[in-house]
Amino acid sequence: MKEKYILEVNDLSVSYHTYAGEVQCVRNISFNIEKGECLAIVGESGCGKSVTVKSLLGLIRPPEGEIKTGSSIRVEGEEVTGFSEKEWNEIRGDKIAMIFQDALAALNPTMKIGKQIEEVILNHRKIKKREAREMAIKLLEKVGVPEARKRSRQYPHEFSGGMRQRTMIAMMMANDPDILIADEPTTALDVTLQGQILELMRTFQQEKQMSLILVTHDLGVVAQMAQSVLVMYAGNIVEKGDVREIFYQTKHPYTIALLESQPSLMNDKSQGMHVIEGTPPDLLNPPSGCAFCDRCRFAMNLCKEKKPQFVECGNGHAVACWLYDEKIRACLGKKEGGRKE
Ligand code: SF4
DSSP states (O other), rough: OOEEEEEEEEEEEEEEEEEEEEEEEEEEEEEEEEOOEEEEEOTTTTHHHHHHHHTTTOOOOTEEEETTOOOOOEEETTOOOTTOHHHHHHHBTTTEEEEEOOOHHSSSSTSOOHHHHHHHHHOOOOOOOHHHHHHHHHHHHHHTTTHHHHHTTTGGSSSSSHHHHHHHHHHHHHHOOSSSEEEEETTTOOOHHHHHHHHHHHHHHHHHOOOEEESHHHHHHHHHSSSEEEEEEEEEEEEEHHHHHHHHOSSSSHHHHHHHHHHTSSSOGGGGOOOOOOOOOOOOOOSSSOOOOGGGGGOOOOHHHHHEEEEEEEEEEEEEEEEHHEEEEEHHHOOOOOOOO
16 A cells, blocks of 8 residues: 655654764654645754655664664654665665755865766666766756756856756756755755756646655745745644645644744834844753743743643644643633634
């Protein structure tokens, strides 16, 4: 029977062991992604987004990195957490690929662009070198690199930031993965280029019915690309749901603060930029209660003591916050939760 989800993550917890102690980077997160779906993972730096996607690529390496017992990652129904490096190499690039924020660091500076794409093609297909070379040029043309044949003989430092990101997309297209992870793919680019690169990724995603996991702190990019959203804070998912639910029926105080802190042309400039006061907790010693407690304007005594569990709010929308717990709501005498429109 065909699996409903191409990727299923259940109860994933990841730690890093440092001289100072165990950093609890990700704790008990669960999510799924369907074929052809775009899922965005949002949150501040250090919230666990990158560690989460590294886990999906088999890049958490012991002894420093540890995927905790009980964690499960299933790709097309197959459990991959216990995979050997050899097994990961077989699915990395082929089933799951990644586009990094810093294309210059991801490309080999000593190898010509065309050659790098050619190598990716040859790793996955049994074809002649000459055919792979022609294929690499075609891919560069497809992603909009002008004079592709000539430019395929250049080195990464001779390409602009936008061209390098296009090259990364060409390499990814050569792999033709089922799941693509894009970690802040447009952060280093100007707004015009951002739009072009996102459009390119969307076209390719739709053409191939590829699943896309977009890691970003830019909610504008999320609104443009994603169907569903995970909001992460201090290694936990605090809210998840359909993109419209997250934007228009926002529940979690952190998501509300995140939306308010986004720069917008519509913002009243006289009121200045909203910032989320305070800093995330130290994950060497995470709090026993809600991790957002010290920064939350709605915090109650209970929040400090007990970690909130997920509450379903309908339409696949779920939030981990005591404000939405039925008993607490009854105590507070509130009829309506969530963000006032
Ligand atoms: Fe704020 Fe409490 Fe909700 Fe945490 S559980 S976000 S502290 S109201």
